[in-house]
Amino acid sequence: MMTRDLWRRGVWSENPATVQLLGLCPLLAVTTKTTYAIGLGIATLIIVTLSNIVVASLRRFLSAAIRIPAYVLIIASLVTSIETIMAAFFPSLYAGLGIFVALIVTNCLIVARAEAFARHNTVSAAAIDGLATGTGFLLAIVAVGMLREAVGSLTLFADFALLFGGDGTTALSGGGLRLALLPPGAFLALAAVIVATRWLSARQQRHPTTERGE
Amino acid sequence: MSNRDQRWHGALTLTLLAAGCAALVAGVYSVAEPRLADNLEKERMARYAAVLRGTRYDTIAKQALRIDDDAGTDSARAAVRVYGVFDRGELTAMLIETTSVGYAGAIDLVVGVDRELSVLGVRVLRHRETPGIGDFIDAQRTDWIRQFEQQSIDTGAYQTWRLTSDGGRFDAVSGATVTARAVVRGVRDALTLLAQSAARPTLSTAERADDD
Numbered sequence: 001m002m003t004r005d006l007w008r009r010g011v012w013s014e015n016p017a018t019v020q021l022l023g024l025c026p027l028l029a030v031t032t033k034t035t036y037a038i039g040l041g042i043a044t045l046i047i048v049t050l051s052n053i054v055v056a057s058l059r060r061f062l063s064a065a066i067r068i069p070a071y072v073l074i075i076a077s078l079v080t081s082i083e084t085i086m087a088a089f090f091p092s093l094y095a096g097l098g099i100f101v102a103l104i105v106t107n108c109l110i111v112a113r114a115e116a117f118a119r120h121n122t123v124s125a126a127a128i129d130g131l132a133t134g135t136g137f138l139l140a141i142v143a144v145g146m147l148r149e150a151v152g153s154l155t156l157f158a159d160f161a162l163l164f165g166g167d168g169t170t171a172l173s174g175g176g177l178r179l180a181l182l183p184p185g186a187f188l189a190l191a192a193v194i195v196a197t198r199w200l201s202a203r204q205q206r207h208p209t210t211e212r213g214e
Numbered sequence: 215m216s217n218r219d220q221r222w223h224g225a226l227t228l229t230l231l232a233a234g235c236a237a238l239v240a241g242v243y244s245v246a247e248p249r250l251a252d253n254l255e256k257e258r259m260a261r262y263a264a265v266l267r268g269t270r271y272d273t274i275a276k277q278a279l280r281i282d283d284d285a286g287t288d289s290a291r292a293a294v295r296v297y298g299v300f301d302r303g304e305l306t307a308m309l310i311e312t313t314s315v316g317y318a319g320a321i322d323l324v325v326g327v328d329r330e331l332s333v334l335g336v337r338v339l340r341h342r343e344t345p346g347i348g349d350f351i352d353a354q355r356t357d358w359i360r361q362f363e364q365q366s367i368d369t370g371a372y373q374t375w376r377l378t379s380d381g382g383r384f385d386a387v388s389g390a391t392v393t394a395r396a397v398v399r400g401v402r403d404a405l406t407l408l409a410q411s412a413a414r415p416t417l418s419t420a421e422r423a424d425d426d
Contacts, residue, residue, distance in 0.1 A: 030346040058231070066224040070231055077235035081242040088246030091253045095354070100345060182389065 003128055010132025016109045017140035017190075018197045023109035027141050028186040030100065034157050037145025038138075040100040043082075045134030047101075048110050049127060050078050055118040056126035062119060071114045079105045109137060140193060147189045152180030258339065262309060264353065265326030265335035270301045274309060285411035286403075294404045299326075307334060310408065314400025317392040318342040321351070323400050325362075331409055332366040336401055348393040359397070361385060367405040375402040 016022045023044070030036040054074050055062070062070050083101045086094040104110065113133055118126040150156055154176040179185045262274060275298040281291050299307040310325040321341040326334035336359050338351050350356040361384055367375065376382025377394055387394050 029344065032346045036346050061227050061231075063220065063224055063227070065220070066228050069228060073228075073231055073235050077239050080239050084239075084242050084246045084250070088249035088253065091257070103345070 002125065006125065006128045007132045007135075010129060010134075011136040011139065012197075013201070015136040015140055015197070016112070016133050017137050017144075018194045020112070022112050023107045023137060024190070026100070026103050026107060027137075027144065028183070028190065030103075031141060031145040031148050031186060031189070032152065032181050034142060034145040034149050035160050036100070037141045040103065041134075041138030041141045043101045044104055044107060044109065044137050044141075045131070046082065047075070047079055047104050047107075048113055048134045048137075049130030050082075051075050051110050052113055052118040052126040052130035053123055054078065055114040056121055056123045059119045059121075067115070067119065068111075071111050075110050075114075076105055109133070143193045144186070144189045147192060148180045148185055151189075152176045152178060152185060261324055261337040261339055262326075265309065265324055265337050266299060266307055267326075267335055269299065269307045269326070269328070269334060271299045271306050272302065273300045274298075275300065279308070281407065282411040286407040290403060290407050294407055296408060305329065308408075310404045311339070312400050312404040314396040314403075316341060316343055316396035317348055317390070318344060321393075321396055321400065323397065323404075325401055325404055327405070327408070330366070331368065331405060332364060333362045333401070333405070335360075336362040336397075338397070343390070343393050348390045350387055350390065351393060351397055358385065358387065358394075362401055367402065367409055372402070372406065 010016070014020060017024070017027055026040055026044075030040050051071075051074060055071065058070070058074075079101060083094075086101065113130060117129045121129070146156060149158065177185075180189065277297075278295040279298055281294065281296060283291075285291065293313050295311045297309040297311070298305050299309055307326055307328050310323075310327065312323050312325065314321045314323060319342050321343070322339040323336060324339050325336050328334055337353055338359065341349070341351065343349055343351065350358050353359050365371075374383045375398060377384050377386040377391065377398060379386040379391065380395070382398070384394070384398050
């Protein structure tokens with residue numbers, strides 16, 4: 001029950017990107033291609049889960065005064081370690097994903113989960129919360145990425161080989177509405193995704209089909 | 215616990231945590247280091263091969279060629295290293311490694327040129343430009359970097375070694391002018407330096423510098 005609740009909140013009702021509007025800087029910046037969005041989403045998912053686990057297991061020692069510096073230390077060390085491991089053992093994945101991993105250090109979503117959840121919950125609950133929130137972020141960022149890429153370049157999943165090996169590159173078709181690829185397009189696409197999710201949850205509340213949470 | 219105790223307690227916790235984090239990062243790094251060096255070397259060799267495409271060679275000199283002291287400024291010389299590329303002892307091409315400053319710090323470039331200093335290819339060895347915006351300079355991402363191929367600095371072409379938006383012949387990229395400009399400048403300055411170097415005629419005799 002608890003687990004299901006955490007998943008519902010992380011992915012839907014309190015989705016970090018579309019509801020809490022956290023971590024928007026990387027979300028807006030790298031969503032010109034779905035491939036990049038997937039890369040950043042996966043990297044965020046891994047880090048938020050690990051950071052939640054570490055913060056929850058140290059929660060007894062983290063008094064109010066030192067919480068925030070402790071989070072910064074933990075997150076920065078985790079990101080650095082993950083980046084090093086990826087660069088050493090998965091060089092082709094790192095070539096595609098690596099630069100996104102470094103971006104995550106500053107993602108407020110990670111600190112938010114540490115502060116709002118992990119510090120007063122058990123390790124297993126924090127791990128599930130991290131997975132759920134990370135998945136919610138991944139879904140949101142991929143939605144924005146797909147929308148921008150489809151409208152802006154008339155392609156989908158271009159350069160997918162960058163993430164998962166192989167050497168196929170897809171040339172941009174050159175068509176499409178360039179606005180979607182420029183910075184304002186990021187805001188418009190995010191707005192569209194937020195509208196869509198709000199509309200869906202409003203409809204859900206008008207026609208409650210299955211059991212309701214909360 | 216008194217206030218003072220709490221403060222000491224907090225300081226101690228943070229110190230221990232910092233030590234733990236440092237140990238984690240150091241541990242991970244020491245395990246990964248040999249693999250990292252290995253990967254970098256492989257990647258470097260792949261980039262070298264890419265900028266020398268179409269050239270016959272069996273050796274790339276380990277030591278940099280000497281650049282004449284009166285060519286360019288001291289800082290220009292310091293930013294450039296030139297390596298001879300040989301096929302059975304004969305110089306067939308040169309590799310230039312240089313660094314330019316982009317939007318987010320250094321962009322390390324490698325340029326392959328033939329004996330007439332015409333560009334065979336350019337690749338980025340390392341950069342920290344913004345993903346999705348400034349990383350078009352990677353050959354895996356876009357073909358932008360290929361427009362240097364066959365270009366040369368000779369015949370008074372120096373003035374056209376700029377972005378189209380600055381009145382030159384290299385495509386600008388909207389939203390990332392600084393990055394594009396940095397790459398053009400880096401390649402141009404390295405070629406200019408090499409062209410000015412009086413050592414150029416003697417390159418074919420493969421004169422090597424005493425030290426790197």
